[in-house]
Amino acid sequence: xxxxxxxxxxxxxxxxxxxxxxxxxxxxxxxxxxxxxxxxxxxxxxxxxxxxxxxxxxxxxxxxxxxxxxxxxxxxxxxxxxxxxxxxxxxxxxxxxxxxxx
Amino acid sequence: xxxxxxxxxxxxxxxxxxxxxxxxxxxxxxxxxxxxxxxxxxxxxxxxxxxxxxxxxxxxxxxxxxxxxxxxxxxxxxxxxxxxxxxxxxxxxxxxxxxxxx
DNA sequence: CGGTGGTGTCAGCCACCACTGATGTGACAG
DNA sequence: CTGTCACATCAGTGGTGGCTGACACCACCG
Numbered sequence: 001x002x003x004x005x006x007x008x009x010x011x012x013x014x015x016x017x018x019x020x021x022x023x024x025x026x027x028x029x030x031x032x033x034x035x036x037x038x039x040x041x042x043x044x045x046x047x048x049x050x051x052x053x054x055x056x057x058x059x060x061x062x063x064x065x066x067x068x069x070x071x072x073x074x075x076x077x078x079x080x081x082x083x084x085x086x087x088x089x090x091x092x093x094x095x096x097x098x099x100x101x102x
Numbered sequence: 103x104x105x106x107x108x109x110x111x112x113x114x115x116x117x118x119x120x121x122x123x124x125x126x127x128x129x130x131x132x133x134x135x136x137x138x139x140x141x142x143x144x145x146x147x148x149x150x151x152x153x154x155x156x157x158x159x160x161x162x163x164x165x166x167x168x169x170x171x172x173x174x175x176x177x178x179x180x181x182x183x184x185x186x187x188x189x190x191x192x193x194x195x196x197x198x199x200x201x202x203x204x
Numbered sequence: 205c206g207g208t209g210g211t212g213t214c215a216g217c218c219a220c221c222a223c224t225g226a227t228g229t230g231a232c233a234g
Numbered sequence: 235c236t237g238t239c240a241c242a243t244c245a246g247t248g249g250t251g252g253c254t255g256a257c258a259c260c261a262c263c264g
Contacts, residue, residue, distance in 0.1 A: 003118070003121050003125045004125050004128070005124075005125070010115055010116040013107075014109070014112040014113045014115075014116035015251090016105070017252085019105050019107055019109050020105050022189070023106050023189070025193070026196065027192060027199065028196050028199035028201055029196075029198075029199060029201070031201075032210070032211065033203075034204075041253090042253075043211075044211095044213090044256095045253055047211065047212055048212090048253085049252090063261095064203060065203070065210095066210050066211080066260070067203050068210080068211065071197070072193045073193075074191075077186055077189050077190040077193060078187065078190035080186050081183050081184075081185075081187040083183075084179055084180075084186065087124070087125070087183075088176045088177075088183055090128045090129060091127070091174040091175075091176040091179060094129050094130050094131075095176070096131075097129065098131040098171065099130055099132055099133075101166065101169050102136075117222080119222085134240070135240075144223075144224070145240085145242095146223080146224065146225075146226095146242085147222075147224075149241065149242055149243085150223080150242090150243090151222090152241095167231070168232065168239070169240065169241090170240080205264100206264090207263085207264080208261105208262085209260105209262085209263105210259105210260085210261085210262100211258100211260085211261100212257105212258085212259080212260100213256105213258075213259095214255105214256085214257080216253105217254085218251105218254105219250105219252085219253100220249105220250090220252095221249090221250085221251100222247105222250095223247085223249100224245105224247085225244105225245095226243105226246105227242105228241105229241085229242080230239105230240090230241085230242100231239085231240080231241105232237105232238085232240100233236100233237085
């Protein structure tokens with residue numbers, strides 16, 4: 001059936017560390033070194049999560065010398081926000097829609 | 103640190119079956135029998151997921167004879183939508199905020 | 205050209221979670 | 235009262251995913 005919200009994107013963002021990364025990147029563009037400092041996670045672990053975020057299209061990479069900058073893609077987040085807003089509005093309108101007991 | 107989005111709520115909604123339940127409940131108030139028909143899941147499985155959704159405050163229960171109606175709480179979804187919208191707007195405004203390489 | 209530091213990839217381990225079957229409880233029909 | 239149905243809870247199990255250590259690669263600096 002059709003779920004109005006992208007499940008895969010939700011699964012990607014449902015991890016605490018990934019959500020923390022996204023929150024940090026929403027404030028400013030950072031490179032991996034900064035993210036390691038901010039989160040306290042191991043570089044390997046962070047690289048794995050960033051890979052997941054990259055493959056999900058949530059972040060973009062921009063090499064800068066031997067550093068790599070990570071930037072959040074606002075439209076992806078905005079789209080998700082819109083899907084949830086639609087869901088909430090739909091729920092408000094259908095509050096009295098009650099299917100009869102069998 | 104402070105993540106602007108509720109991680110626990112995300113984890114609850116990140117499951118495909120739970121998201122399907124939420125999508126169905128956004129359209130109309132249903133009882134478990136209907137949900138079993140619509141999703142094709144086992145009763146036990148569905149009951150477990152509904153319990154998770156109930157404990158997370160996403161759905162409300164309303165007993166009706168020997169049936170139980172489940173209703174979505176729009177404000178919870180709307181709040182989540184707002185958090186993501188804020189995140190997206192923050193990302194848009196901070197697009198050029200780039201911390202210097204170390 | 206070596207050495208160093210930043211980054212990505214891979215294999216393994218472990219914990220958590222979704223699914224299931226059995227069982228209990230309460231409500232209704234006969 | 236007894237059977238049936240709706241719903242919940244519990245213990246067990248299997249699979250998925252996150253974390254880590256070892257290694258490879260590339261850009262810079264001396």
